[in-house]
Amino acid sequence: MIVLGGGNTAMDCCRSARRLGGEDVKVIVRSGFEEMKASPWEKEDAQHEGIPILNYLVPKSFQHEGGKLTGMTFEKVKAVYDDKGRRSLVPTGEPDESFECDQVLVAVGQENAFTWIERDIGIEFDKWGMPKLDEKTLQSTLPRVFFGGDAALGPKNIIWAVAHGHEAAVSIDKFCQGESLADRPPPHMNLVSQKMGIHEWSYDNNVVPDARYAVPLKELKLALKDIRTEVELGFDPQLAWKEAQRCLNCDVQTVFAPKLCIECDACVDICPMDCITFTPDGEEAEVRARLNAPSDNASQDLYVGAGLKTGRIMAKDEDVCLHCGLCAERCPTGAWDMQKFYLEMTHAGPGCRSRETPRQAA
Amino acid sequence: MTYLAKPKLHHPDLPKNALGLTRRDYEGTISTLCAGCGHDSISAAIIQACWELAVQPHRVAKLSGIGCSSKTPTYFLDKSHGFNSVHGRMPSVLTGANLANRELLYLGVSGDGDSASIGLGQFAHSMRRGVNMTYIVENNGVYGLTKGQFSATADRGSKSKRGAVNTDEGIDLACLAMQLGASYVARSFSGDKHQLVPLIKGALTHPGAAFIDVVSPCVAFNNHEGSTRSYDYVRHHNEAVNSLDVITMHKEITAEYPPGSLQEVRQHDGSVLRLRKLADDYDSSSRIAAMSYVQSHYARGEIVTGLLYVEPDAIDLHEHLGTTMRPLNELGDKELCPGSAALAQFNASLR
Numbered sequence: 001m002i003v004l005g006g007g008n009t010a011m012d013c014c015r016s017a018r019r020l021g022g023e024d025v026k027v028i029v030r031s032g033f034e035e036m037k038a039s040p041w042e043k044e045d046a047q048h049e050g051i052p053i054l055n056y057l058v059p060k061s062f063q064h065e066g067g068k069l070t071g072m073t074f075e076k077v078k079a080v081y082d083d084k085g086r087r088s089l090v091p092t093g094e095p096d097e098s099f100e101c102d103q104v105l106v107a108v109g110q111e112n113a114f115t116w117i118e119r120d121i122g123i124e125f126d127k128w129g130m131p132k133l134d135e136k137t138l139q140s141t142l143p144r145v146f147f148g149g150d151a152a153l154g155p156k157n158i159i160w161a162v163a164h165g166h167e168a169a170v171s172i173d174k175f176c177q178g179e180s181l182a183d184r185p186p187p188h189m190n191l192v193s194q195k196m197g198i199h200e201w202s203y204d205n206n207v208v209p210d211a212r213y214a215v216p217l218k219e220l221k222l223a224l225k226d227i228r229t230e231v232e233l234g235f236d237p238q239l240a241w242k243e244a245q246r247c248l249n250c251d252v253q254t255v256f257a258p259k260l261c262i263e264c265d266a267c268v269d270i271c272p273m274d275c276i277t278f279t280p281d282g283e284e285a286e287v288r289a290r291l292n293a294p295s296d297n298a299s300q301d302l303y304v305g306a307g308l309k310t311g312r313i314m315a316k317d318e319d320v321c322l323h324c325g326l327c328a329e330r331c332p333t334g335a336w337d338m339q340k341f342y343l344e345m346t347h348a349g350p351g352c353r354s355r356e357t358p359r360q361a362a
Numbered sequence: 363m364t365y366l367a368k369p370k371l372h373h374p375d376l377p378k379n380a381l382g383l384t385r386r387d388y389e390g391t392i393s394t395l396c397a398g399c400g401h402d403s404i405s406a407a408i409i410q411a412c413w414e415l416a417v418q419p420h421r422v423a424k425l426s427g428i429g430c431s432s433k434t435p436t437y438f439l440d441k442s443h444g445f446n447s448v449h450g451r452m453p454s455v456l457t458g459a460n461l462a463n464r465e466l467l468y469l470g471v472s473g474d475g476d477s478a479s480i481g482l483g484q485f486a487h488s489m490r491r492g493v494n495m496t497y498i499v500e501n502n503g504v505y506g507l508t509k510g511q512f513s514a515t516a517d518r519g520s521k522s523k524r525g526a527v528n529t530d531e532g533i534d535l536a537c538l539a540m541q542l543g544a545s546y547v548a549r550s551f552s553g554d555k556h557q558l559v560p561l562i563k564g565a566l567t568h569p570g571a572a573f574i575d576v577v578s579p580c581v582a583f584n585n586h587e588g589s590t591r592s593y594d595y596v597r598h599h600n601e602a603v604n605s606l607d608v609i610t611m612h613k614e615i616t617a618e619y620p621p622g623s624l625q626e627v628r629q630h631d632g633s634v635l636r637l638r639k640l641a642d643d644y645d646s647s648s649r650i651a652a653m654s655y656v657q658s659h660y661a662r663g664e665i666v667t668g669l670l671y672v673e674p675d676a677i678d679l680h681e682h683l684g685t686t687m688r689p690l691n692e693l694g695d696k697e698l699c700p701g702s703a704a705l706a707q708f709n710a711s712l713r
Contacts, residue, residue, distance in 0.1 A: 207369040264398040269406040272369045293373040332398025332581045
């Protein structure tokens with residue numbers, strides 16, 4: 001059995017094949033192992049079940065005898081990158097490789113096909129056959145029709161599909177109320193201090209350096225016997241607690257109040273990641289270069305506090321912050337605080353409607 | 363203070379020194395001083411200075427007395443030798459240790475109570491003997507451990523947190539050190555590491571008695587209106603006379619300055635103290651001129667900081683006494699017991 005493809009679907013196919021009686025199952029992908037689309041843990045699980053993943057092999061031909069599939073031939077390739085970083089797979093010139101098989105599962109992805117939508121009902125399509133949409137409202141050129149998920153903007157994951165569902169619901173609500181779809185209220189946002197005492201926070205701020213704890217798995221022999229058997233046993237309470245300790249508390253933000261700051265350097269001295277600097281103001285690129293630790297990730301904004309007594313600014317490189325809260329514990333004036341960030345997206349219903357719209361009489 | 367240990371994780375690009383150590387390798391346990399204490403900044407400056415000089419941690423002996431400041435050696439250089447002495451007696455313990463093993467780097471850390479009150483006599487004699495050491499006083503002007511009474515260095519006329527006015531004259535330890543013969547005297551501010559770190563590096567490489575008076579605000583008891591040791595007061599009245607670069611033997615000299623503005627002091631070990639003048643009329647090679655400058659500016663309410671005085675050809679205690687060049691623990695029976703012929707010769711020399 002050969003599974004073609006390197007995504008999570010291919011990982012599902014090969015593992016299901018093992019459970020349905022496939023003894024010699026292998027995955028063959030065009031790209032390199034590292035560039036495969038499948039999640040690392042999915043690849044790990046497939047390999048754990050004795051499924052080899054062979055990379056840099058491009059399908060060339062199927063072999064068959066007497067109307068029966070007997071094997072496949074692959075061309076060996078290598079990845080070559082041009083100066084723009086684009087990859088092309090170039091034949092290595094080595095002899096082709098052949099593998100025997102009696103089944104091939106093709107898991108190389110699917111495409112949208114809207115052949116079932118009549119082209120004369122008012123929904124326009126672009127040159128790739130995708131519906132023309134307003135990306136924000138998800139409304140098509142036929143105002144009563146909305147799209148979501150892979151059908152809207154091409155293949156993405158289920159999280160995007162759910163987000164599309166929420167956005168489309170807001171659009172439909174406003175459409176039914178006769179409001180402008182473009183006029184959408186921003187999401188609700190909140191920051192709440194987590195301080196409970198001088199050294200006490202309502203979140204666990206102790207940073208542990210532990211590596212990831214793997215989820216215990218069912219014994220391989222038993223797991224492969226039955227396709228309905230769940231493979232991951234889940235954490236027991238002790239292991240779950242340990243794994244939860246690794247949480248980086250990304251929702252807890254360091255919030256700085258320049259007015260309270262006396263510039264004592266306590267936060268600078270205690271920060272384990274050297275991410276806080278008090279320095280004269282300047283252009284961003286130049287300020288980044290003279291922070292206490294280099295701040296190279298320009299896609300992550302610097303957090304800047306201005307209005308200090310000395311005229312300097314506080315610049316914090318959020319890229320490496322551990323959210324340990326030691327800056328706030330060491331701050332004598334409470335200029336630093338750890339605050340939990342909460343984001344609530346706008347939901348369909350009265351909350352998403354504009355306030356100016358007069359209510360209709362019941 | 364905090365109950366959590368500082369996470370061992372550090373910045374992925376944290377640089378390493380010549381010994382392959384990061385700055386974090388020079389840290390100690392987490393500080394238990396009050397949040398915002400100037401002393402913690404001085405500890406951070408000592409860590410930075412030792413890292414930049416690539417000092418081998420096990421070649422350092424850190425000694426202290428009693429007080430908030432004297433607690434701080436726990437918070438830096440945890441792989442170094444340490445001695446927490448009786449109140450005010452750090453200088454004599456340090457002198458003794460130095461006599462026994464002249465090859466270690468001696469770092470004395472003390473406070474204004476420990477050095478200017480109970481230990482003033484000890485302080486004075488270690489300075490006049492020229493013990494080869496770096497003596498840092500973390501000077502906050504109050505007794506922080508006993509709730510903020512004025513210390514002996516508090517300025518006359520300054521106000522306590524509860525409003526009482528100090529009627530006693532304050533001791534200027536930097537001037538005292540100059541007068542008593544220290545060969546490297548500096549003053550700095552815990553809130554200015556750009557100035558403090560090079561001064562500590564200069565002191566560590568100086569082959570004689572080096573003294574640094576570091577103004578270090580006590581956030582709990584001496585950071586209010588009317589105090590002359592608050593962050594705001596020191597920032598407003600700080601008059602830096604020069605800025606220092608310490609150039610060790612291994613480092614190439616690249617920076618360029620306009621002629622005349624630089625003074626270079628070459629030390630015994632080959633390191634160079636490069637001073638850039640900030641006050642035109644300041645001369646750090648004259649003890650008397652330095653004392654007079656510091657005193658006259660003090661009368662105007664200014665705190666003079668920088669490298670106040672340096673004597674490049676300093677002579678230390680061992681040279682005064684003509685002691686052996688080797689640490690005592692390296693001497694064997696042969697050196698310690700040279701035999702009856704040597705004894706007879708020695709006795710004859712006294713007859």
